[in-house]
Amino acid sequence: MRKEILRIGILGTSQSSHVQLLTTALQDLGAEVVLIPPTRLTAHIPGPPAVGAPPGNQAGLETLKALLVRSLPGGSLEQVIYRVDVLHRLENLGLTVINRPAVLEKTVDKFYTSAILADAGLPVPRTLVTEQFDQALAAVKEFGAVVVKPLFGSRGQGMVLVDDLDVAHRVFRALELGRYIYYLQQFLPHANEDYRLLVVGREVIGAMRRRGNNWKTNIACGAVPEYVNPDPALAKLALKTAAVLGADCLGVDILLSGDRPYILEANGIPGWSGLQSVAPVDIAGIIAHYTVAQCLRREKEGYSKSQRG
Structure with missing residues (x-):
């Protein structure tokens, strides 16, 4: 009997080093890899989504056994929502999506991520999110210093440390003109370092300390990585973060301030370079x-259910 080929899709572009590494690793395990550009998803109703092909000439997404999400590019509100909706539909049709679209929705938005974690009792920095200029200014007065972050974004881009009311006034007025949300976190002293832990399944598979030249600890901003065996308490916190968000694969950024850990961010499409x-x-x-x-x-569970039926 001929063995069925395991077809696994990767949502991303061939230029991505992460996609290239995953493609090689999956092929080494005998899988057939299907690269799916995020902007070419096409939905037919009735019928499963395809990749930019007309009915009758589809790219076979319904034959995939799993889909790894490595890219959800920005765009208009319609474009972003549509791409996530396609992932929801694929999952509803029985496809294993890693990470699930519900997880991506929770982690693409810093406010929603922080709120979910805080509501679950996990430690996050004091945060104010508002559209009101006066409330944002009041937060600087109350917190003393705040990190202004874009609601969507990564790699430390667009983050600004504000500890002066005059500077805050100028920065917040500029954000107001651009119709941005004020996402402000209290600045926590941290010796210019933090930790990134990578969770896969129910295991922390690696961790690093990131040492920066200033308060920004992102490697893209010049921080230097150092491999560490994570403290058991930090590993437990990262695993609980992944469990609360329901993530299969998650990058968790944890900062220590005054010997207390704080979860800064959780990335549902984590880079690991x-x-x-x-x-x-x-x-x-x-x-x-x-x-x-x-x-x-999933195949074994499906076989067991068919046997019981």
């Missing part, structure tokens, strides 16, 4: 093994 540069493990290989294992588990 910096971590891989210092880690002794093959991160893409671990994610590939996890994905294949999830496919086999």
